[in-house]
Amino acid sequence: MTADFYGRARELGELRDELDLALSTRRARVVMVQGRRQVGKSTLTERFAETSDVRYASLTGMKGTAESIQVERAAESIRSSRRPIAGWDIYNLTTPSFNWMALVSMLGFAVGDEPAVVVFDEFPWANETAPGLDGLLKASLDSRLGEAPVLLVLVGSDEAMMEQLITHDRPLFGKINRRIVLEPFDPAETADALGSDRGAMEVFDTRLVTGGLPGLVEQVRRFPTATEFVRDALRSPSSSLVDWARLRLAAELSDSENASVVLSAVGADEIGVTTFSRIVGVLGGGPAAQTAVTRATDLLSKTKRILAVDLPAGNPHARLKRYRIDDSYLRFWFRFVEPHQRSIEVGRSDLAIDAFDTAWPTWRGKAIEPIVREGVTRLCRHLGDPFRGIEEVGGWWDRKGVVEIDLVGMDSRRSPVAIGSIKWRDRHEFDSADLADLAAGRSAIPKAGAAKLVAVCPAGIRSGVSVDLGLRAHELLDAWRPD
Numbered sequence: 001m002t003a004d005f006y007g008r009a010r011e012l013g014e015l016r017d018e019l020d021l022a023l024s025t026r027r028a029r030v031v032m033v034q035g036r037r038q039v040g041k042s043t044l045t046e047r048f049a050e051t052s053d054v055r056y057a058s059l060t061g062m063k064g065t066a067e068s069i070q071v072e073r074a075a076e077s078i079r080s081s082r083r084p085i086a087g088w089d090i091y092n093l094t095t096p097s098f099n100w101m102a103l104v105s106m107l108g109f110a111v112g113d114e115p116a117v118v119v120f121d122e123f124p125w126a127n128e129t130a131p132g133l134d135g136l137l138k139a140s141l142d143s144r145l146g147e148a149p150v151l152l153v154l155v156g157s158d159e160a161m162m163e164q165l166i167t168h169d170r171p172l173f174g175k176i177n178r179r180i181v182l183e184p185f186d187p188a189e190t191a192d193a194l195g196s197d198r199g200a201m202e203v204f205d206t207r208l209v210t211g212g213l214p215g216l217v218e219q220v221r222r223f224p225t226a227t228e229f230v231r232d233a234l235r236s237p238s239s240s241l242v243d244w245a246r247l248r249l250a251a252e253l254s255d256s257e258n259a260s261v262v263l264s265a266v267g268a269d270e271i272g273v274t275t276f277s278r279i280v281g282v283l284g285g286g287p288a289a290q291t292a293v294t295r296a297t298d299l300l301s302k303t304k305r306i307l308a309v310d311l312p313a314g315n316p317h318a319r320l321k322r323y324r325i326d327d328s329y330l331r332f333w334f335r336f337v338e339p340h341q342r343s344i345e346v347g348r349s350d351l352a353i354d355a356f357d358t359a360w361p362t363w364r365g366k367a368i369e370p371i372v373r374e375g376v377t378r379l380c381r382h383l384g385d386p387f388r389g390i391e392e393v394g395g396w397w398d399r400k401g402v403v404e405i406d407l408v409g410m411d412s413r414r415s416p417v418a419i420g421s422i423k424w425r426d427r428h429e430f431d432s433a434d435l436a437d438l439a440a441g442r443s444a445i446p447k448a449g450a451a452k453l454v455a456v457c458p459a460g461i462r463s464g465v466s467v468d469l470g471l472r473a474h475e476l477l478d479a480w481r482p483d
Contacts, residue, residue, distance in 0.1 A: 007189035008044055011180055015048045018178055019151040023115055028141055028150045030175050034162040035182035037248045040214040041155050044182060045119045055083045056117040061126025068098035070126060075103060085110045100130045104137060108145040115149045123154045124161040138171035158252060160303045184212030188480035193217045200473035201426050201458050202226060208367050211329025216240060230356060235349045242344060245333040252304060258296040266323050267334020271366035273324045306330065313394035313408035328367060335363055365424045369406055372422050372456055376407060378479035386417045396445055403444040407454055415447055420454030430457035435465050
């Protein structure tokens with residue numbers, strides 16, 4: 001990859017495999033690429049098309065834009081490809097009407113028998129402004145286009161809309177050969193993008209601030225630390241850090257005012273974790289507010305997949321649910337940007353920066369917990385017994401919220417194998433007082449008397465403090481490295 005393109009080796013390999021199948025069978029293959037906005041879908045597919053060694057065409061749907069304008073721009077994009085479809089100029093000498101039906105039909109004929117890659121970016125938006133486009137595409141795949149060595153890549157940001165397009169009652173059901181869900185950079189990919197001069201703590205700080213969005217990670221590279229990047233970004237209302245979340249929420253939650261209020265209530269909490277009753281209180285309380293919060297949390301957690309609903313490890317009691325924003329960039333944005341947007345806009349960014357400097361250490365220590373739990377889960381397969389038997393790592397808290405354990409590793413029988421404490425500090429080691437608190441917490445968890453003790457602390461474990469497993473930040477980062 002060139003200097004401005006990192007990671008994505010697995011996804012590029014999957015696209016290459018599908019193109020090879022299309023070439024060997026002389027039949028069209030269809031791949032769906034989905035993922036949240038700014039995660040790099042367009043960059044990935046464009047890079048693949050440019051390095052595929054076959055002719056390619058790129059089309060892009062545009063939300064809320066007239067079909068004629070979308071099609072006119074798509075036709076121009078096809079013409080300006082670095083390796084344009086060979087027959088496109090012949091079939092596109094005249095355009096009878098600027099609609100998707102004409103363009104897709106002409107494209108099917110223009111491809112002919114020559115290998116090609118066709119990328120249709122933001123396909124759901126095009127289908128939204130031209131209902132029946134998915135049916136037209138199916139008809140083309142059932143005839144001319146389907147008989148050509150073509151890889152058709154359908155790309156979309158709204159995961160719910162993408163999945164609706166392939167349900168059993170929709171035309172494209174059964175036509176998708178592979179689905180690729182593009183995730184943000186994981187910590188190891190973030191480290192690679194930042195460069196070898198950054199320490200593990202900086203990598204995790206960057207992951208918390210950017211959510212692993214490639215464009216934001218690339219911007220952090222220009223600053224000595226992630227916190228310096230934040231301070232600079234908060235000075236401008238049009239910076240990517242400030243603006244991207246707003247644009248995403250406007251696109252995905254435009255029809256649900258309560259969803260935005262719920263996210264604001266969750267994200268504004270000091271540590272970004274809250275309960276159902278607290279959210280209801282923000283909406284005024286009462287039965288109506290409870291109903292509104294229930295609907296909004298269902299939308300955000302099940303459909304939009306923005307909100308995470310956590311339960312204590314080994315305890316499925318619904319009354320103990322806690323809510324947090326699953327996307328760490330949005331979680332950061334709602335805590336440090338959204339409450340201060342007005343200040344940033346009127347030139348008082350100093351207020352936003354001061355609030356960030358004050359609250360960052362506490363918030364960071366809590367926000368890192370889901371990432372640490374994932375890392376510990378990944379590492380367990382490389383450890384000896386009993387850690388190898390851990391299948392799930394979560395948190396644990398009692399009904400009154402008095403006792404809380406950061407890490408609880410459960411085996412297949414839902415029995416606690418290990419419990420742990422996360423002290424996300426780079427100067428103060430995990431000490432005897434931390435160990436005493438962890439041991440006391442172990443006694444509060446049912447069946448955890450023999451559970452192993454785990455300490456996660458970037459500063460390390462103080463001499464003389466005995467735990468069964470101790471992890472620093474660089475050791476945790478290895479969890480995302482290839483085996």
